[in-house]
Amino acid sequence: MAETVTRALQTVGATLRYDVRPGTGSDPRPLLLIGSPMDAAGFATLASYFGDRTVVTYDPRGVGRSERTDGAPETLPEEHADDLARLIGALDAGAVDVFASSGGAVNALALVTARPDLVHTLVAHEPPCAPVLPDREAALAVCADIHRTYLREGSGVAMAKFIALVSRTGPIPADWAEEPAPSPEAFGLSAEDDGTRDDALLGQNMRGCTSYHPDFAVLRAVTARIVIAAGKESEGTFCARAAAAVAEGIGVPLAVYPSHHGGFLGGEHGQHGAPAEFAEALRASLAEESPVVQPFAFPPVS
Known part of the structure; x- marks a missing residue:
């Protein structure tokens, strides 16, 4: 495998650092792995299961190697989405596949809402969107x-x-x-x-992040394919309940992935999930195979 290349990108109010790991396979579409506030280092294990794909990870603004230059104390998902749109544009590879975790899943939903042309398939794992919950x-x-x-x-x-x-x-x-x-x-x-x-x-x-309400009307109409996922062990928790409600709001089945909120972790930040099984489920979702669907018994979104 070719050596990972780290690049810098100037955006509005921040300098982003991102890493490009060239793959050995023939799929030209990059796979972007994102979290928030998790940085690129948190996806090291998951990226290792996709050596055949060009994998891109980044540090969100204000995290790790990505410095904020605007001095703002808070950031909205729409700002993160603009950063992501500029990053994808800098790759100059067309629409990308995206796996997004937690706050990164919220930011990715904002990205697809604003720029669906930049995303082929989005797998949004446990986005903590409080406004979609009955409580x-x-x-x-x-x-x-x-x-x-x-x-x-x-x-x-x-x-x-x-x-x-x-x-x-x-x-x-x-x-x-x-x-x-x-x-x-x-x-x-x-x-x-x-x-x-x-x-x-x-x-x-x-x-x-937690106050973001996805625009379900827009997301139901976009050309990008959207998969909403939650961990099997997360059932009943805040993020999993929100994921189920977001899936219902968009009109897609909830994909139940192995493990928990950090199921893709292989020791990063001292946490362990089931990364091999998680990567298998993610690969199936990206290949447009039917995900494992075991609907959680949550109240419907309103």
């Missing part, structure tokens, strides 16, 4: 509280609340604020505030 008001309130907590008390206390949110099963009750706050120590975190406020998850992306 949307409570979910959005929790996300806003996590952001406020971060600004007020720092990352440890806020991250404990975030972990409690994404690991919770079932709808968020309206009286969630009356529940005891989770302890940072319970998650191996420090409650001490180190004074920094540059966390891309808790600060830059938290509110914009």
Whole structure:
């Protein structure tokens, strides 16, 4: 395999760094692997299963090697989508296939909404779109509280609340604020505030990402093929419930992938999923084969 090449791209308010891994196969269409705030390093294991494809990964603005130059404290999915559109344009290879995880899946939905001509197939895995949930008001309130907590008390206390949110099963009750706050120590975190406020998850992306409502009318009409997926082990959690509601809103079946929210991870960030099985499911989706469909029993989107 040819050596990975790292490139820089100037966008509006940021300098993006992205990596191109040339493949050994004959498929000319690049495969773009994206997350948010996960950077390119988080996709090392998954990329290794697609050595036959040209694989592109990147660091989103404000993360890793991609510096922000606009000084803005928060970023909207539409801004990330514009970054992605410019990155795909710089590849000069036509429409690409995209696997997008978590916040990256939200940004990819915004990309396909604005520029469907740039995407052949999108596999959006567990996009945390709170507005599509029946318990949307409570979910959005929790996300806003996590952001406020971060600004007020720092990352440890806020991250404990975030972990409690994404690991919770079932709808968020309206009286969630009356529940005891989770302890940072319970998650191996420090409650001490180190004074920094540059966390891309808790600060830059938290509110914009989770408050994004996909334009279902547009997404139902685009030429790009859209697959919405959730992990089998994620059933009932915030991100999986949102994925099911997004799939229903677009009018496509929910593809149930192996493992959990980070099912493609092979030790990155200390997390392990089932990357070989996950890559097999992703390859099937990209090949337009029927995904494994086991609908979750969630309330319909409204």
